Amino acid sequence: MPVLIFHRVHARPDPLFPGEVDAARFDQLCGWLRRWFHVLPLDEAVRLQKQGALPARAAAITFDDGYADNHDVAMPILQRHGISACFFIASGFLDGGCMWNDRVIEAVRRSKLPSLDLRELSEGLLGVYPLENIEARRAAIQAIIGKAKYLPVQKRLDLVDAVLRAAGVALPRDLMMSSEQVRLMRRGGMQIGAHTLSHPILAGLDAAAATAEIDGSRQQLQGLLDERIGLFAYPNGKLGSDYSAESVELVRRLGFDAAVSTHPGVFGAKADLFQIPRFTPWESDKLRFGLRLAQTMARS
Incomplete structure (x- = not known):
């Protein structure tokens, strides 16, 4: 099962980063995925994997960091396609922060x-x-x-x-989501996961600091939404350079249900629930995108 990872969906192409996803391309990708896969909420996919019951053509969509365009641009497109994605929020940047x-x-x-x-x-x-x-x-x-x-x-x-x-510039105050936008995302059928408070390199933190970052983010989001947060994403997400085996064990001990990395691959029956691999969809046309998905799935 491919788990896709996005960060931003720009309303229009960004001249600085023309390869990043904009609204038109995201709409197209959602259409392809809807036709090719049974797109599941990530928590449902985790539950089905534990039961050995993942559908053959399952997929999931995730977003990292908590950009305001996730609410403004991505969510309406997802809703139009009948898809629920999971948004991992670096909660310390809500309400005017900037990574x-x-x-x-x-x-x-x-x-x-x-x-x-x-x-x-x-x-x-x-x-x-x-x-x-x-x-x-x-x-x-x-x-x-x-x-x-x-x-x-x-x-x-x-x-x-x-x-x-x-x-000599002033920073924007609306790049990341507000607390109210996070609430609206949840009310709109999206899932919310924790992504630390300040998006640190967890591998460089001691246990106390890593716990404060991971659990602090979860507690903030739980207070905001008045519900349990069971999913976590490691910042940057590469084992060794960004997070460690100790980070994985800490997330497990803190009682999360699952955690996602950025290691390439697919989420299968034998995958580690606390290091779920994710796929980044860079290809811009249907054939190449489909081929990349097929190659990723075949290698895993």
């Missing part, structure tokens, strides 16, 4: 400067980045995020603050 990588993206996207000189501000870690066109801005974003991603948390935040100061 560190998006702060970099928006700083570079919105800057009016011809270039960003970040050498002194980053103690030599970063360089000079031209901003004269879309391609240059895209390259700058990739370079800065690549350097910052695995820094210690406070050092990464300090670096991002320096980038923002250099860019």
Whole structure:
């Protein structure tokens, strides 16, 4: 069973990231999936897998992080196709927050400067980045995020603050969902899962800090929705670099029903319920998308 992972669904194509999913493409993908598969809510798929009763052509759709366009753009499309997806929320960014990588993206996207000189501000870690066109801005974003991603948390935040100061921009306050939008998603038939408070690299945290992040997110969402949260997604989701065997055991001990990774593959009868693999659908035409799905399923 393929479990698809998305992050954003833009209302219109994003010039900076033309490969990211927009509304028209997501609508098309949902149509294909609806015709080819029995698209299940993830918690139902987990329950059926435990019973050894997953349908032969089952699939599930998931989203990570909690972007506002999940509510504004993705949910109406899902509802139109009669599909329920699971949305994993990094709950510390609700109501006006902004994830560190998006702060970099928006700083570079919105800057009016011809270039960003970040050498002194980053103690030599970063360089000079031209901003004269879309391609240059895209390259700058990739370079800065690549350097910052695995820094210690406070050092990464300090670096991002320096980038923002250099860019001279104000951040959007509506990039992530509001608490009310999360409630509306649930009322609209979508599922909500936990995704930590601040989207850290769990493998770099001690047990107490990891527990605070994972359980803190669950408790916040449970208070928001007045219901139990049973599903979890590891931030970034790669075993070893992003989360560890200890992270898996912690999620299990905290009483979650299942957890998803970003390891490629499909969710089958023998899959680890606490490291469910997920598939990222990059192909833009029906034949290639279907072939990629078939290849992913055949390798697993």
